[in-house]
Structures are given as C-alpha cells and as structure tokens.
Amino acid sequence: MSSHPSRRRLLLVLGAVLIVLAAVNVADKYGPPHTGLIAGPVVALALVLLARRAGLTWHDLGLSKRTLLPGLKYAIGAIVAVGIVYAVGVALPWTRPAFHDVRYHLHLSAALMTAFIVVPLGTVLLEEVAFRGVLLGLVNRHRGATWASITSSVLFGLWHVLPSLRLNHANQAVGAVLGTDAAGRVLTVLGVVAFTALAGALLCELRRRSGSLLASAALHWATNGMGLLIAAALTTVRFA
Incomplete structure (x- = not known):
C-alpha cells in the first residue's frame, strides 16, 4: 500500500522540478542577456529547498560534509585530466578547429569573466544541483541508482536542445562535418543531445563514486x- 503514495510523491516532485527547469531553459535562451547568471543561483537554491522538503538528505543531494574531501580529490583530478585532453586537442592540427567557435570571440577580460563567473554561477551551479543533485537523488531514493543515472542523463541531454540550435553555424568544425543547412541543424541537435546525455552519465558516475557534487561540478566547469578560455585565446592569436 505504501508504494503508491511513494510513486505519486516522486512524480509530483519530479514534475515540479522539470517545469521549473523548462521555464529556466526558455528564459535563458530567449530572455535578456545573462538571465542564467541571476536565475541559476536562485533556482538552484529553490530546488535544494524543494528536495529537502521532499525528504532528501544532504548526502542524497551530494552536499554532505562527509564527502567533501573525496569530492575535492576527484575535482582536482578531473580538472587536470581535462587540461591534458584539451592541450593535446589544441596541439593536433586536425582537432584544433573544434576550438574555433564564434561564440567565444572574446577579449581577455570578457573571457575571464565568462569562464570564472558566468559559467560557474549561470551554468554549472544550476545544472549540477538540478541533474546530479536533486534529480539523481530523488530518483535514486525511489527507483535505485541505475534508473537515477538514466533519468538524469537523458534529461540532461534534452536540456541542451535549445542551446544547440545554432551550433552548426557557431562552431567551425561542427558546421564543416554536419553542414549549415536545416538538415545540418537537425543532425547537430541530435548529436548534441546524444553527446550531452553520455556526458551526463559520466558526471553521474563521478558524482556516485565521490559522493559529492563538487567532483561533477569541477569536471563540468573544466569542460x-x-x-572557452582556449577558444578565446586561439581567436586572439588568429586575429592578432
């Protein structure tokens, strides 16, 4: 008899979280510039409060003090690993075009502000709290780790539909491979959804192994x- 109320509660809270995230996604895409910079921290806090009211613990959310140190160790390792991969990517001529993105034609000050303020507060904070914190913890509590990872990762992939609509025009490598016409846009969106869903699964596993959102947030920020910083630096060198 207790499984029905549990399922109903899961669906209600899950539905509320998804409605909030959908609204933020649309506002960030079509609202004033840097909407996410304000909405991100506010919505992240609201989602944590909602999750706590729904019965999730700090450990369920990846915010326990006990997992802070393991999370920090994984975080440092993730940043170093991404740095190595990006260094290799820039060094190789056939992978360097992937970093040529018109969205990141920024001056040094703007690039630094975007990388260290806009991305952490406007992107990483909300997405990690929402997908690897609240959604992962909520589904894990009611349906187990496998379903939690699948649900979080699929939704994370779908979250990137709107941001990817013009990626085939903005990114030189993507446009060259998939084309810049309507078919290329469809292929780009499908590719981004699939790629970010897989990335979401990796972030979920990092979060599970470390027990801390700090680990997945570090990998997310590093990526x-x-x-962004590398793309901006390459642009500066190209047009210097």
Missing part, C-alpha cells in the same frame, strides 16, 4: 570554462 566548459577551460574550453
């Missing part, structure tokens, strides 16, 4: 923030 976005360091990639």
